[in-house]
Amino acid sequence: MVKYLKIYETIKQRILEMEYRLNEKLPDGASLGKEFDCSELTIKKALDILVADGLVVRKRGSGSFVKRPLNTTTSHLHGTKANAIKHGKEVTSNNLKFEIIPADERIAERLNCNRGDLIYHIIRVRIIDSLPTVIEDTYMPVNILNGLTIEHTQDSIYSFITNQLKLKIHSSTMEISIVKANEIESENLNVPLNDKLVAVEQIVYLDNGDIFEYSISKHTTDTYHFSTNFVRL
Amino acid sequence: MVKYLKIYETIKQRILEMEYRLNEKLPDGASLGKEFDCSELTIKKALDILVADGLVVRKRGSGSFVKRPLNTTTSHLHGTKANAIKHGKEVTSNNLKFEIIPADERIAERLNCNRGDLIYHIIRVRIIDSLPTVIEDTYMPVNILNGLTIEHTQDSIYSFITNQLKLKIHSSTMEISIVKANEIESENLNVPLNDKLVAVEQIVYLDNGDIFEYSISKHTTDTYHFSTNFVRL
DNA sequence: AAGTGGTCTAGACCACATT
């Protein structure tokens, strides 16, 4: 690991373990540079990540201060399964569809590919702690996800992507709105027809700029919970 | 403005105006350094912001490439009014409550202040394009928002904070879930009792680490729409 | 082998806050 990340981890640890306490002033750049045997700029890079995390505030002329403790945000840069496991829950999947189709106009636009390109189309009901909770409608380019099988979809597609294919997820866009359950959704999620569902539309980017997923998930309202934090750029 | 921000703006402009086109390779660091008469590190800082924006991907060994066009994300680091205006909508407010109260246990924890500290407590119904759309329950420390009047709450509190008090918003945390309308909400939002609403709980931080707002907003499901993008840190 | 980004240094200079 590179130096500034090591320093970042070390200082983060100190904050989380209260070695540096809330509102306490951190040592200045020069002192930290001596401690970690590096230049002040390298210290700055480490502290800048802590600032983005919201754990530190730096004030020109007065110093760097410890701020709020880390809050546990569910990252939507992981899959449904990884998030559930992080919260100690069991996930199974019920595949409604696993097919390869040519991209139509709309899908091609979302996936930034050409019409006719081959696309995995997967519809799954995710069952969390024995409760049908989400129905996920997912589109992924075959040329990126080459080798994806129905077995992977039973488990975690994200783990296939990161562990097997060694691809790295960079970012995602997300839109949340409320929709009414149609017949299929009603049946599979065990809710009344026209009951309200939380619709989440996502486009997920790899760090090379490629899009590997476009999906629409519909969640039951009882179970849906989303939390995040923003930092102004 | 500092150099790297100027360079960032310039290059962003070139991408948005298609001078640098999608998937096109940008000039390398040394060339850009010559063009902008600066060091390569300064170029890197500018390009790094474009990477965070998702507009550029940098690949060690091969170069920097233009990626997807900017998408219009509604920032929740602005107020309800600013967001509505950006979408060309009219906002008015109907104040249900404007009081100053001492912080109880729960509020003190959320606002990271002491029990008994004075807090503005404001409840407003926001009417967007003649439709009652959100009921906002807001708590703000008096010592930070000193001078806030009921007139400001009729308009935009955010504009008071940024324009009058010259405070800068740094970040926010946000939680979304679905709840049932109680009597007050049902009446004011003109929906049936127990109808579902989108509850958004927010804590907003200033760049000095202080919290200036804790709020719970409840939106009608017909109108709620949230979009954002994440970047993995 | 050549091209290109990423990390790191030492030091200069500036902007802002505190005393």
Add this chain to the structure above:
DNA sequence: ATGTGGTCTAGACCACTTC
């Protein structure tokens, strides 16, 4: 006046990609 962070430079060295 002093302390502290922010920007910027010039150059070294390394890691990865392409040819």
